[in-house]
Amino acid sequence: MALVGTPNAGKTTLFNALAGTRARTGNYPGVTVSRREAVIEPEPGTELALEDLPGCYSLDPISPDEQIVVDLLDPDIAEPGLPDALLVVADLTTLRRSLSLISHLLNLGLPTTVVATFGDELARRGGAVDLGRLEAALGVTVLGVPAGDARRLTELRTHLAAIGEGTGGTAERVDSATERGPAREPGRWRPRSLPIPMDPPGLASWIDSVLTRADYAPPQPDGRSRRIDDVLLHPIFGTAIFFAVMFLLFQAVFTAAAPIQGLIEQGFAALGDLVATHVPIPWLAGFLGTAIIGGLGGVLVFVPQIALLFLFISILEGTGYMARAAFLMDRVMSRFGLEGRAFVALLSSLACAIPGIMATRTLPSARDRIATMMAAPLMTCSARIPVYVLLIGLLVPADARLGPIGAQGAVMFALYLAGALASLGTAWLFSKIGGGRGMALPFYMEMPSYQAPRLRALAIAVWESCWAFVRRVGTTILATAVVLWILLTFPLQSAADLEAAGINPTDTAAASAYQLDNSLAAGVGRAVEPAFQPLGFDWRINVGIISSLAAREVFVATMGQIAAATDPEDPATALADLTVEDGPRAGEPLFTPGATAAVLVFFIFALQCMATVGVMRRETGGWRWPAIAFGYMFALAWVFAFAARHLVEALA
Numbered sequence: 001m002a003l004v005g006t007p008n009a010g011k012t013t014l015f016n017a018l019a020g021t022r023a024r025t026g027n028y029p030g031v032t033v034s035r036r037e038a039v040i041e042p043e044p045g046t047e048l049a050l051e052d053l054p055g056c057y058s059l060d061p062i063s064p065d066e067q068i069v070v071d072l073l074d075p076d077i078a079e080p081g082l083p084d085a086l087l088v089v090a091d092l093t094t095l096r097r098s099l100s101l102i103s104h105l106l107n108l109g110l111p112t113t114v115v116a117t118f119g120d121e122l123a124r125r126g127g128a129v130d131l132g133r134l135e136a137a138l139g140v141t142v143l144g145v146p147a148g149d150a151r152r153l154t155e156l157r158t159h160l161a162a163i164g165e166g167t168g169g170t171a172e173r174v175d176s177a178t179e180r181g182p183a184r185e186p187g188r189w190r191p192r193s194l195p196i197p198m199d200p201p202g203l204a205s206w207i208d209s210v211l212t213r214a215d216y217a218p219p220q221p222d223g224r225s226r227r228i229d230d231v232l233l234h235p236i237f238g239t240a241i242f243f244a245v246m247f248l249l250f251q252a253v254f255t256a257a258a259p260i261q262g263l264i265e266q267g268f269a270a271l272g273d274l275v276a277t278h279v280p281i282p283w284l285a286g287f288l289g290t291a292i293i294g295g296l297g298g299v300l301v302f303v304p305q306i307a308l309l310f311l312f313i314s315i316l317e318g319t320g321y322m323a324r325a326a327f328l329m330d331r332v333m334s335r336f337g338l339e340g341r342a343f344v345a346l347l348s349s350l351a352c353a354i355p356g357i358m359a360t361r362t363l364p365s366a367r368d369r370i371a372t373m374m375a376a377p378l379m380t381c382s383a384r385i386p387v388y389v390l391l392i393g394l395l396v397p398a399d400a401r402l403g404p405i406g407a408q409g410a411v412m413f414a415l416y417l418a419g420a421l422a423s424l425g426t427a428w429l430f431s432k433i434g435g436g437r438g439m440a441l442p443f444y445m446e447m448p449s450y451q452a453p454r455l456r457a458l459a460i461a462v463w464e465s466c467w468a469f470v471r472r473v474g475t476t477i478l479a480t481a482v483v484l485w486i487l488l489t490f491p492l493q494s495a496a497d498l499e500a501a502g503i504n505p506t507d508t509a510a511a512s513a514y515q516l517d518n519s520l521a522a523g524v525g526r527a528v529e530p531a532f533q534p535l536g537f538d539w540r541i542n543v544g545i546i547s548s549l550a551a552r553e554v555f556v557a558t559m560g561q562i563a564a565a566t567d568p569e570d571p572a573t574a575l576a577d578l579t580v581e582d583g584p585r586a587g588e589p590l591f592t593p594g595a596t597a598a599v600l601v602f603f604i605f606a607l608q609c610m611a612t613v614g615v616m617r618r619e620t621g622g623w624r625w626p627a628i629a630f631g632y633m634f635a636l637a638w639v640f641a642f643a644a645r646h647l648v649e650a651l652a
Contacts, residue, residue, distance in 0.1 A: 005089030294564025318453025
């Protein structure tokens with residue numbers, strides 16, 4: 001069974017309720033850009049394969065995500081075949097637009113059920129509809145299920161169970177709008193005898209007749225939302241408010257997360273003390289203290305920032321503000337050669353560039369898709385947050401303030417803003433060199449009413465974001481941390497080697513420093529030193545840069561391991577106290593303001609994520625664009641990091 005509907009009709013929310021999944025939902029288009037399938041059990045012993053398709057307004061596709069729907073429902077190309085039945089989600093507040101899609105679907109001749117959502121919102125805004133008469137007018141079962149209300153799914157589950165038992169799809173109703181029949185018969189389906197006319201006048205006439213027979217009264221304009229929109233969608237005031245909201249968001253992330261982060265750091269420090277005290281085997285103590293506690297623990301301390309950031313973003317999405325932001329940014333996007341749909345893709349990149357790149361499927365123009373794809377990795381994703389927080393803590397004192405605001409939060413906002421501006425500039429450049437745009441199409445989207453976000457939805461969004469971060473720590477970052485520990489530990493230096501180098505083997509700190517300085521990792525870091533020395537990096541930062549190609553957070557794990565190897569009991573202080581060991585800067589702090597600023601700027605631009613490169617290859621069908629993206633972003637990262645280092649050193 002295929003789940004079809006217009007964008008923002010509550011389709012994915014219904015899919016989650018039926019399947020027990022937690023697929024991401026949103027009140028703006030572009031959240032679902034691919035096919036999702038789940039096996040559901042509406043009643044014990046009955047199973048159905050339910051497939052959630054991207055939202056669309058008709059079966060005349062204008063973008064790749066709408067083409068996905070057509071590919072499944074076109075009898076000439078559908079693989080492995082047409083679905084057995086359709087479950088169509090219709091937003092009652094925009095029923096006229098939903099009927100345009102429903103007309104195409106009914107002409108397919110498949111068993112069809114219509115799920116009507118937002119009936120409560122329709123009533124609140126003074127509208128009305130008789131679902132029984134709508135059912136009679138359409139000739140298919142119509143079930144009212146408010147979007148997001150899982151308690152009202154009992155009737156729908158019973159209906160789906162009948163489909164799963166092979167008794168049919170929907171019930172063909174009597175033709176009279178006043179006769180509904182005494183009871184539902186979910187097992188009875190009779191295809192339409194006459195197709196719905198698809199020519200514009202004929203289709204408009206059919207939609208008018210259905211609305212009339214259903215006693216449909218459209219909702220009145222939401223006066224409250226309109227008054228708020230007069231301010232929030234204003235070209236000047238609305239843009240200023242958007243940036244103010246984002247600025248306050250990052251201030252809150254730093255301020256509120258600091259106490260929790262401190263507690264987590266104390267917990268890992270206590271674990272490090274226990275390992276150093278109670279693990280007698282040197283190599284095991286080193287592995288646990290350096291790779292696990294120093295490496296993974298150094299990344300996990302940033303979970304509070306991840307949780308707070310996505311809590312605030314989810315609140316903005318749940319209230320309906322992010323949909324306005326997308327519409328507002330259409331003006332900005334147009335100045336950079338793109339359209340408002342591109343903002344939705346870039347917004348998705350705040351969590352991770354991968355869903356942002358996939359969201360480019362909503363863009364009708366191939367040129368816009370490439371330009372947005374090249375720009376999406378420059379948006380500040382969640383993987384950059386641990387790197388930024390670590391380096392900002394080294395660069396800016398915690399109590400530093402710019403008037404009434406915290407300096408650390410201001411720097412974080414500046415980094416996000418720099419990433420966004422770089423993304424827009426890149427999009428503009430690639431939109432100019434990427435070929436013709438083709439026919440320009442208007443940007444349209446549903447504007448949801450303002451509402452209080454649901455607590456359950458907020459909790460799920462925060463949990464999913466944190467769990468994805470922790471899962472990455474436990475897989476990619478753990479594997480990389482183990483490899484790094486091996487590279488930082490071997491070859492082992494014997495007591496004779498230490499004595500030959502003039503080091504007392506009983507001096508643990510000196511022995512650890514010598515071990516690090518002569519490790520395999522040090523050799524790798526020194527091999528690339530000519531490329532990074534102008535940026536103020538030494539071999540330790542170089543190793544962090546190279547290892548972060550697996551995942552950006554690995555940079556933090558690498559620095560944590562190096563600091564823990566230097567001082568297992570207090571790696572945070574050890575990291576700040578690291579010094580350059582040789583060369584013209586020998587004896588200077590490793591993380592000088594200039595070098596720290598250079599690393600920060602490098603991570604703004606560099607494509608330090610091979611998973612993103614892989615998805616880009618899949619979406620573009622080859623290695624050309626991923627190679628271009630990796631190359632131009634590395635060049636930008638190097639040039640701007642070089643400039644940042646020398647600018648900060650000049651100011652200092």
